[in-house]
Amino acid sequence: MSLPHAILTALVEKPSSGLELTRRFDKSIGYFWSATHQQIYRELGKLEADGLIRALPGGQPARGQKKSYEVLPAGRDELARWTAAPQDPKPLRDAMLLRLRAAAVVGTSGIEADLRRHLELHERQLAEYEEIEERDFPPGRDSTEDRLRHLVLRAGIDLETFWTQWLRHALTQFGELPDEGGRT
Amino acid sequence: MSLPHAILTALVEKPSSGLELTRRFDKSIGYFWSATHQQIYRELGKLEADGLIRALPGGQPARGQKKSYEVLPAGRDELARWTAAPQDPKPLRDAMLLRLRAAAVVGTSGIEADLRRHLELHERQLAEYEEIEERDFPPGRDSTEDRLRHLVLRAGIDLETFWTQWLRHALTQFGELPDEGGRT
DNA sequence: TCGTACATGTAATCAGTTACATGATTAT
DNA sequence: ATAATCATGTAACTGATTACATGTACGA
Secondary structure (H helix, E strand, C coil): CCHHHHHHHHHHHCCEEHHHHHHHCCCHHHHCCCCCHHHHHHHHHHHHHCCCEEECCCCCCCCCCCCEEEECHHHHHHHHHHHHCCCCCCCCCCHHHHHHHHHHHHCCCCHHHHHHHHHHHHHHHHHHHHHHHHHHCCCCCCCHHHHHHHHHHHHHHHHHHHHHHHHHHHHHHHHCCCCCCCCC | CCHHHHHHHHHHHCCEEHHHHHHHCCCHHHHCCCCCHHHHHHHHHHHHHCCCEEECCCCCCCCCCCCEEEECHHHHHHHHHHHHCCCCCCCCCCHHHHHHHHHHHHCCCCHHHHHHHHHHHHHHHHHHHHHHHHHHCCCCCCCHHHHHHHHHHHHHHHHHHHHHHHHHHHHHHHHCCCCCCCCC
């Protein structure tokens, strides 16, 4: 149940319309909690009905017209409550690891190309994160808020670093492997 | 759409009943693709209807009676097809990172205790993985199948190592932070 | 007036979770 | 007999994804 809180966080940072939120969920917050515009509009409706946010005054009408929201005190309270409440980490769920486990019994043919492709994708993501770090967190002077945001970005950087290293290591194994590991 | 393939992989490794699969999904395969018994029984029904698996001969009847399944050639083919097919990595979705981002705007009070708790949980998981590595992959002699399974376990170990390090780093930051970062 | 980008939404479907129901087997 | 455990399932709900629908504003 984190999507409403992701939206609240984004709206506290800056009041926005649905489409603006959608764009921000394509980067920034979306780097660790993605959402589509359909999810966002639905959730905005619920949050408004629950009295956690409201449409910015300036009476905008219906369809096709921009409608911006801001967080109400109740919304800020709910966000603070959720942030402090204990939550168990979700167990890992990764399809590539599953595919390698499957490859151990049905053969590895075909998977190597996709490992290479994933390596490229993770390298690209890592480069993007590192650009952001250079741009937004120059060495030396992080404010309190910046320090936390930097910490989150560091997690992204370190995770992408892990994946690129692990994928490179995986690919070295493939040079030594027969193309078919399964008993077909 | 990976659950059926996780089950196929488990059943190729060893024909099993629903409950046996459930137990194996609490460890082993479940370490990177978890599933509850409800999901598993539902999926076993679908896989049987689709002709990818079948109940082991020895005419078992209905409720309360054990019923084991094995993978049919069509199931093995489908698993090989899925393993080789390109799939995009799913974007990261992590509630703890979101909570820290939220903490940057509504204050950090309360979250530190949960960071410590997460650190303990990840340390425990890491220790468990390392035991498995020692027990199942002694240095030197990995077969082809073992090499792939070891690779997957390494990913688990390295990921847990990352989390423990990152959480420790995060906690050092908290010593220097005021309890309230938000403008209440 | 036509196409394109902006902007907000609905509907259907799918995957995962939670709560509950039912029967068989075994030990006390 | 009865309680605990093994074993298989149903039902309801929630969250996420995919496809589609509708309307506005603006430039060519």
